[in-house]
Amino acid sequence: MQQLVDSLLGPQASVPVWVAYFGAMLAFGGLVVFGFVLPIAGITTWVERRVMGRIQSRIGPNRVGPAGFLQWLADGIKNMLKEDIVPIAADAPLFKLAPYVVMTGFIAAFVAIPFGGPLIIADLNVGILYVTAVTSLVVVGILMAGWSSNNKWSLLGGIRSAAQIVSYEIPAGLSIFPIVMLAGALSMQQIIKAQGAAPWHWFVFENPFTFLAFFIFFVAALAEGNRTPFDLPEAESELVMGFATEYSGMRNLLFFMAEWGNLYVIGAIVTTLFLGGGRLPGGLENAPAIVSIPLQFAVFFLKSYFWVLVAIWLRWTLPRIRVDQMMIMCWKYLVPLAFVNLLGTAAWMVVFPSGLEAMRIALFALAVVLGIAFLIRVRYHLRRAGLRRDELSFNPLAGARVPGLG
Amino acid sequence: MGLGAYLRNIKDAAVTIAEGLAVTASHLVRKPYTVQYPDRLPDGVRVQDTLPFRYRGILEVDLEICTACLACERACPIDCIVIDAEKDKAAGGLVMTRFDIDMAKCMYCGLCSEPCPTGAIHHTPEFEGADYSLESLVRKFVKAPVLAYKPKKGGETDPEIAPVLERGMRYVEEFAVNAEGPSEE
Amino acid sequence: MGLAGFEVEVQRHENGGLATEDMTLSMGPQHPSTHGVLRFVVRADGEVMKEAIPDIGYLHRSIEKIAEKVGWHGFMPYTDRVDYVAAMPCNQGWAMAGERLGNIEVPKRGEYCRVIATEFSRIHSHLLSVGSMAMDIGAYTPFTHAIREREYINDLLEELCGSRLTFHYMRIGGVGWDLPPGWRDKSLAFIKRFEPLVDEFNDLISYNKIYTERLANVAVITPEDAVDFNLVGPNLRGSGIKYDVRKDEPYSVYPELDFDVPVGRGEMGAVGDCFDRYIVRMREMKESCRIIRQCLAQIPSGPVIAKVARNFKPPAGDCYIRLESARGDMGWYVVSDGTSFPYRCKIRTGSFSAISIIQKLSRNLMIADLIAVIASLDLVAPEIDR
Numbered sequence: 009m010q011q012l013v014d015s016l017l018g019p020q021a022s023v024p025v026w027v028a029y030f031g032a033m034l035a036f037g038g039l040v041v042f043g044f045v046l047p048i049a050g051i052t053t054w055v056e057r058r059v060m061g062r063i064q065s066r067i068g069p070n071r072v073g074p075a076g077f078l079q080w081l082a083d084g085i086k087n088m089l090k091e092d093i094v095p096i097a098a099d100a101p102l103f104k105l106a107p108y109v110v111m112t113g114f115i116a117a118f119v120a121i122p123f124g125g126p127l128i129i130a131d132l133n134v135g136i137l138y139v140t141a142v143t144s145l146v147v148v149g150i151l152m153a154g155w156s157s158n159n160k161w162s163l164l165g166g167i168r169s170a171a172q173i174v175s176y177e178i179p180a181g182l183s184i185f186p187i188v189m190l191a192g193a194l195s196m197q198q199i200i201k202a203q204g205a206a207p208w209h210w211f212v213f214e215n216p217f218t219f220l221a222f223f224i225f226f227v228a229a230l231a232e233g234n235r236t237p238f239d240l241p242e243a244e245s246e247l248v249m250g251f252a253t254e255y256s257g258m259r260n261l262l263f264f265m266a267e268w269g270n271l272y273v274i275g276a277i278v279t280t281l282f283l284g285g286g287r288l289p290g291g292l293e294n295a296p297a298i299v300s301i302p303l304q305f306a307v308f309f310l311k312s313y314f315w316v317l318v319a320i321w322l323r324w325t326l327p328r329i330r331v332d333q334m335m336i337m338c339w340k341y342l343v344p345l346a347f348v349n350l351l352g353t354a355a356w357m358v359v360f361p362s363g364l365e366a367m368r369i370a371l372f373a374l375a376v377v378l379g380i381a382f383l384i385r386v387r388y389h390l391r392r393a394g395l396r397r398d399e400l401s402f403n404p405l406a407g408a409r410v411p412g413l414g
Numbered sequence: 415m416g417l418g419a420y421l422r423n424i425k426d427a428a429v430t431i432a433e434g435l436a437v438t439a440s441h442l443v444r445k446p447y448t449v450q451y452p453d454r455l456p457d458g459v460r461v462q463d464t465l466p467f468r469y470r471g472i473l474e475v476d477l478e479i480c481t482a483c484l485a486c487e488r489a490c491p492i493d494c495i496v497i498d499a500e501k502d503k504a505a506g507g508l509v510m511t512r513f514d515i516d517m518a519k520c521m522y523c524g525l526c527s528e529p530c531p532t533g534a535i536h537h538t539p540e541f542e543g544a545d546y547s548l549e550s551l552v553r554k555f556v557k558a559p560v561l562a563y564k565p566k567k568g569g570e571t572d573p574e575i576a577p578v579l580e581r582g583m584r585y586v587e588e589f590a591v592n593a594e595g596p597s598e599e
Numbered sequence: 600m601g602l603a604g605f606e607v608e609v610q611r612h613e614n615g616g617l618a619t620e621d622m623t624l625s626m627g628p629q630h631p632s633t634h635g636v637l638r639f640v641v642r643a644d645g646e647v648m649k650e651a652i653p654d655i656g657y658l659h660r661s662i663e664k665i666a667e668k669v670g671w672h673g674f675m676p677y678t679d680r681v682d683y684v685a686a687m688p689c690n691q692g693w694a695m696a697g698e699r700l701g702n703i704e705v706p707k708r709g710e711y712c713r714v715i716a717t718e719f720s721r722i723h724s725h726l727l728s729v730g731s732m733a734m735d736i737g738a739y740t741p742f743t744h745a746i747r748e749r750e751y752i753n754d755l756l757e758e759l760c761g762s763r764l765t766f767h768y769m770r771i772g773g774v775g776w777d778l779p780p781g782w783r784d785k786s787l788a789f790i791k792r793f794e795p796l797v798d799e800f801n802d803l804i805s806y807n808k809i810y811t812e813r814l815a816n817v818a819v820i821t822p823e824d825a826v827d828f829n830l831v832g833p834n835l836r837g838s839g840i841k842y843d844v845r846k847d848e849p850y851s852v853y854p855e856l857d858f859d860v861p862v863g864r865g866e867m868g869a870v871g872d873c874f875d876r877y878i879v880r881m882r883e884m885k886e887s888c889r890i891i892r893q894c895l896a897q898i899p900s901g902p903v904i905a906k907v908a909r910n911f912k913p914p915a916g917d918c919y920i921r922l923e924s925a926r927g928d929m930g931w932y933v934v935s936d937g938t939s940f941p942y943r944c945k946i947r948t949g950s951f952s953a954i955s956i957i958q959k960l961s962r963n964l965m966i967a968d969l970i971a972v973i974a975s976l977d978l979v980a981p982e983i984d985r
Contacts, residue, residue: 064743328737491673523676
């Protein structure tokens with residue numbers, strides 16, 4: 009983004025350079041937060057509710073706006089108008105501060121998240137380390153929420169969440185190391201540049217260890233985002249809403265927004281680290297900025313949002329893991345495997361300093377084969393359910409049934 | 415736990431999760447099951463019309479064919495039917511001055527409609543009965559004192575009463591106690 | 600009195616100067632997953648419970664007393680409300696009691712109609728049970744799929760008797776309505792559609808690793824405990840004991856029907872854990888489909904109800920009826936004194952015994968497991984409290 013400002017300013021500078029940079033960062037930051045992050049968090053709720061609806065054989069919201077698209081705005085306005093209840097026995101300052109801490113931890117991550125091409129608020133040279141560190145701030149917020157609610161169920165939820173997020177930092181961090189080793193830098197833009205545009209030049213297919221590291225990172229990132237199957241802190245059937253039970257109105261909404269926006273952060277990090285960011289085939293990247301920047305943004309956004317959809321899909325398929333099983337999974341399964349990946353990648357880099365093209369293509373082919381096998385299985389399920397052709401609908405905005413005829 | 419069991423755990427987890435994902439993905443292309451009642455039904459479709467004939471909705475009394483036998487009042491376990499009927503020599507039979515059904519108490523069991531000889535009291539497919547006050551849930555069927563119906567030998571000939579009687583008898587004949595003929599299946 | 604409403608013994612431990620106390624939580628009457636209005640007072644040490652004491656009575660409606668006031672025929676709609684999730688067997692219990700006391704014989708076709716209705720009700724109830732169990736464990740999708748299938752059954756039963764929940768289908772002496780025209784084909788079409796969906800449900804959730812890890816080896820009920828605590832139905836069969844009232848003390852036309860009784864075999868863990876009880880219910884649904892098919896094929900023609908006086912006055916005496924409800928052996932002890940009002944009616948339900956075992960099972964279980972246990976025992980509050 010520095011280059012962007014430089015190119016806009018030109019050689020003659022009427023304001024000191026640092027003022028220009030600072031102003032540009034503020035402007036871009038404000039644009040990103042209010043124009044991208046918060047709407048994305050809201051729109052993801054709409055997407056989730058509609059996808060959830062179809063998975064559950066029903067329609068999602070479809071009254072407010074076309075296909076229910078304005079539902080999230082309506083929810084936001086409703087929550088702002090709600091009574092702000094602070095329980096009498098709750099620790100008021102902590103209680104009120106907790107949602108803001110969670111939001112801070114979540115929004116601060118966007119400083120170093122790339123949006124494709126040169127679009128990034130600040131290309132820190134410790135990019136990925138910064139993002140991992142700052143997203144852990146939510147633990148403090150959740151613990152504050154759980155404790156200050158003066159509710160034993162909230163306390164349980166807060167403690168569970170702290171244990172979960174802190175534990176799953178380890179496999180997430182360990183899975184990042186192979187990528188950092190391959191790219192040779194922590195900076196997000198550098199990691200993207202170290203990958204190519206073609207799928208088999210992405211880091212996920214680089215060698216079998218990074219392939220495994222991808223899955224470990226995705227699972228660990230889901231756990232950090234409190235998403236099912238790891239949503240014990242807010243397990244609805246056990247703890248009503250876990251740490252956020254006593255929250256009402258806008259404070260509650262802030263927790264929710266942080267959760268859904270975090271999905272996008274996960275998607276963006278996964279895309280940056282493993283899926284080649286917004287890389288375009290050679291010629292397109294060198295095209296004039298007016299063409300290449302939107303294209304790179306679009307490619308990056310589509311790749312990240314795909315993982316948001318996968319997270320939503322997983323949420324509505326899988327049940328919840330119990331606390332001790334979650335710990336076992338982290339420490340006995342994910343951490344050893346992540347270490348194996350780390351050492352394996354290091355060994356691979358020693359044996360094949362510039363990687364093995366055949367392995368990359370083989371892994372990509374494997375992924376394609378698995379995808380096709382999966383689609384065949386989906387077709388088998390449709391067949392077995394004995395559905396007639398008119399009971400299927402590929403229209404994502406399919407309507408409702410007519411009584412007496414269905 | 416040996417290495418074999420460890421790897422098998424991982425394999426089981428991956429395979430069963432993928433299976434679940436396949437089922438869920440297959441649901442994404444199925445039509446939803448929702449009926450958008452009440453305001454987004456296609457034109458002319460009323461849910462009430464799609465309900466079966468035996469549906470036990472809100473009670474209705476066709477006073478033209480009510481014989482004031484009081485069988486429904488006796489049968490109701492909750493005593494939500496109140497009928498006032500007196501013999502009136504001048505009018506030539508039983509005269510009903512009150513036929514109230516308290517729908518707030520009614521449990522839609524159908525015990526009143528079973529013993530009715532003409533099917534005057536019957537359940538309708540109507541189920542939208544919500545209202546703002548409890549008193550409005552009492553259905554009063556007698557506006558002015560009315561003479562009870564006397565079933566005529568040889569069938570009903572009055573063109574206004576005949577269809578009502580036919581519908582009433584059709585309703586009552588659905589009940590097993592009154593089915594004399596061969597059964598359906 | 601404190602939080603619990605009754606005395607709960609809280610233990611203090613002095614650990615070298617640091618005093619710790621058990622946490623007393625109230626998994627109160629309003630909770631998303633206690634299957635009705637139930638309350639558990641949980642004494643826990645963090646996540647691990649020391650004890651979960653059930654507190655019942657929030658849904659008591661004096662149904663047994665009402666029987667003494669409304670008479671023999673008038674009580675039939677009330678039996679639907681005893682267990683509204685599986686209402687047909689409750690209807691059948693009262694009907695059989697009246698028939699036993701009044702020496703009435705139900706026509707064959709009436710018995711077949713009863714069996715069809717009861718088996719549909721069993722599928723109905725098990726769908727709700729497995730669906731809400733999946734929901735309590737965290738998978739919300741199988742619940743909606745189960746509810747969707749229940750809607751089909753609701754539509755069928757609505758055509759049969761006019762109501763979707765409180766059926767009042769059976770009468771003393773038979774059933775209230777004969778099968779409507781076209782109903783048999785619709786039922787067969789539903790069964791044909793439903794059986795592969797049970798397999799799909801199994802693929803989606805039953806054998807999912809996370810789900811089996813949550814349920815395997817959790818709250819193992821040994822066969823001795825199961826018998827001691829009077830468990831019945833899938834709870835008993837999940838512990839390996841093959842006892843089903845339909846096979847061991849047959850009533851109605853069950854001797855003429857061919858079906859298996861699924862029993863827990865410890866597939867994923869010990870025999871008698873939560874998974875066994877769950878999978879027994881899944882298999883019972885398929886067996887019920889088998890029974891319904893046979894009934895629809897074998898049903899004779901004829902009347903469906905015997906002649907019973909409107910003012911039914913059975914001779915004085917008492918009887919104990921046992922039948923297999925969705926939740927197990929349901930007992931109806933009815934005493935008649937010769938008038939048109941019963942003298943006493945006592946209902947024995949499977950959930951009532953099942954809730955008594957929770958206090959013992961919950962020692963050293965985690966709170967998340969308590970939810971799994973409650974769901975696997977298939978407790979429904981209306982049955983417990985009546």
